[in-house]
Amino acid sequence: MANINKLLIANRGEIALRIIKTCKKLGIQTVAIFSDADADAPFVKMADESHHIGESQAKKSYLDLEKVIRVARENQVDAIHPGYGFLSENPCFAKRCEEEGIIFVGPEAKVIELMGSKIKARKVMKEAGVPVIPGWDGALDSVEQAIDVASRLGYPLMLKASAGGGGMGMQLVHNEQELTKVFTRTKQSAESYFGDGSLFLEKWIEGPxxxxxxxxxxxxxxxxxxxxxxxxxxxxxxxxxxxxxxxxxxxxxxxxxxxxxxxxxxxxxxxxxxxxxxxxxxxxxxxxxxxxxxxxxxxxxxxxxxxxxxxxxxxxxxxxxxxxxxxxxxxxxxxxxxxxxxxxxxxxxxxxxxxxxxxxxxxxxxxxxxxxxxxxxxxxxxxxxxxxxxxxxxxxxxxxxxxxxxxxxxxxxxxxxxxxxxxxxxxxxxxxxxxxxxxxxxxx
The missing domain is CATH 3.30.470.20 (ATP-grasp fold, B domain)
Known part of the structure; x- marks a missing residue:
């Protein structure tokens, strides 16, 4: 067991305030990070310490994991709470915390990585006896393969990015023509947004x-x-x-x-x-x-x-x-x-x-x-x-x-x-x- 006495919040806004509230109750010191846009935000004033992390664009501040790690190291924090969004489900961030000897307030990096891949998650849940939506459990290599798989599953189907989340990386397709039209675009979008272009197919559940x-x-x-x-x-x-x-x-x-x-x-x-x-x-x-x-x-x-x-x-x-x-x-x-x-x-x-x-x-x-x-x-x-x-x-x-x-x-x-x-x-x-x-x- 390791007591947390000082915690960095790798997030902003209401979730940063929410974490600060509990930390104050527990007697834990809080360290906030903030971008240019958040310099005067309430969470910055509420934390025990606050440190500028970068420009307003998230990729230059809250999503820059090495900047976050550097602030944590320089201020000798025991732990990092990622909140939700941003780096909260980034296995590389959790791994860097482990490497630095900083407690990551969340699961192990390997578990985040496993559940971050919808294809891998489907497979492991099926093995556990958890029901999954009928579909294709492998990454689709080409539009031709997708069409072949879809013909066997039957339309309508959801074309999904394996690394997708937050409602992003999904396309409903009703027939072969629609699948052909959106496959390449969805794959490219998944690669751009998530750094992983792997796609799979699931049956569409009507009115879920x-x-x-x-x-x-x-x-x-x-x-x-x-x-x-x-x-x-x-x-x-x-x-x-x-x-x-x-x-x-x-x-x-x-x-x-x-x-x-x-x-x-x-x-x-x-x-x-x-x-x-x-x-x-x-x-x-x-x-x-x-x-x-x-x-x-x-x-x-x-x-x-x-x-x-x-x-x-x-x-x-x-x-x-x-x-x-x-x-x-x-x-x-x-x-x-x-x-x-x-x-x-x-x-x-x-x-x-x-x-x-x-x-x-x-x-x-x-x-x-x-x-x-x-x-x-x-x-x-x-x-x-x-x-x-x-x-x-x-x-x-x-x-x-x-x-x-x-x-x-x-x-x-x-x-x-x-x-x-x-x-x-x-x-x-x-x-x-x-x-x-x-x-x-x-x-x-």
Whole structure:
């Protein structure tokens, strides 16, 4: 076991603030890094130390792993927390931390690399007995091979980048002509975005639900789940509203899903906090989609229903301490909902950077926000400026509480997606819990 006394946060915005909050509770010193665009950001002021890392473009600052390592080394930190996005699922970064004797708050590099390849992940999950979407488990070498495989699988199909993520690197194809048209372009895009042009094919699941399971494991293989999150409200494969528990599952199916997630995590020797993502078809069959080897944006809804601080648990496990919970000690109480507030046009989803001239926020709810009044919303990064989280005794009360919170916002200077969030929460299909990943595109 190794105690963490000083921790560098290799991230920015609301997740940096979230990590700082738990570190302060634990008495851990925090070191922030910041780009030119973030020089006056709240997380920079909140950390115990802050160090300039580079220009505003992410590749010249937050994505430059050697710069991050250098700051960590020069300031003698014990650990690095990668947050989500940026370098959080980069096995080379985790490996460099290992080489420098710095604790990486996450799983081992080899596990990140294994789960970072969707082709390898599919194979290992099948070996573990975890159901995967029917498809082709090998990298496609040519469009001719893709056409041959597709003819045997049957259309429609999803052409996917093995190294893809965050909704990127996917193309739905309905026939040979569409596959021929997009194959080379998708391969080139995957090579450009992810440095890996490997593609594979999966059957298209019509009208799926996207439900994920939060798991945690220690170095001795003690693995638990912290129930599921319903993440089917999405735009362009990006989550917008998340809730826990999912009203789509009964207790028997919930237990089966969560135990399957634990089985998959044990198979790969996972140690840390992580998420197993699944999709469900209309007959409630579920299939492994991918594993996120990091903290999720939507982790607060799990914290809401379980009372477990997931950042604290991450740090505890990174110190190589034993799992502090037995499965039967983790209870799900009530219902939690999270809405992602983005600085973007609610109609076109185009980013809306600028100065926040006015920011009035609701009270009596959890707000994980990256900005305050007078701050600038940068055009260089993701448009999400914060998250609203409510936790109530049941789903109906949680929806009402979230709507009340969203109505209390008054933001001037940038456009936000709050009108869209209200529209979602008020929609009968959402309130009845009868929605799929297609819900948002059919909303208007």
């Amino acid at each position: 639900r996207h439900i994920e399971v939060q798991i945690a494991a220690d170095g001795e293989g003690n693995t638990v789940h912290l129930f599921e999150r319903e993440c089917s409200v999405q735009r362009r494969n990006q989550k917008v509203v998340e809730e826990s528990l999912s009203c789509f599952l009964d207790e028997e199916l919930r237990e089966k899903l969560c135990q399957t997630a634990v089985l998959g995590a044990k198979k790969i020797g996972y140690s840390s906090v992580g998420t197993m993502e699944f999709i469900f078809d209309e007959d409630k069959n579920f299939y492994f989609l991918e594993m996120n080897t990091r903290l999720q944006v939507e982790h607060p809804v799990t914290e809401g229903i379980t009372g477990v601080d997931l950042v604290e648990l991450q740090i505890h496990l990174a110190e190589n301490k034993p799992m502090p919970y037995k499965q039967d000690e983790i209870k799900a109480k009530g219902h939690a909902i999270e809405c992602r507030v983005c600085a973007e046009d609610p109609e076109t989803f185009m980013p809306s950077p600028g100065k926040i001239e006015k920011l009035l926020t609701p009270v009596h709810v959890r707000l994980d926000f990256a900005v305050t009044e007078g701050d600038m919303v940068s055009p260089f990064y993701d448009s999400m400026i914060g998250k609203v989280i409510v936790h109530e005794g049941d789903r109906e009360k949680a929806i009402a509480s979230m709507l009340d919170a969203l109505e209390q916002f008054d933001i001037e200077g940038v456009k936000t997606n709050i009108p869209l969030l209200i529209q979602i929460l008020e929609h009968k299909q959402f309130q009845d819990g009868e929605y799929t990943t297609h819900f948002l595109q059919n909303l208007k």
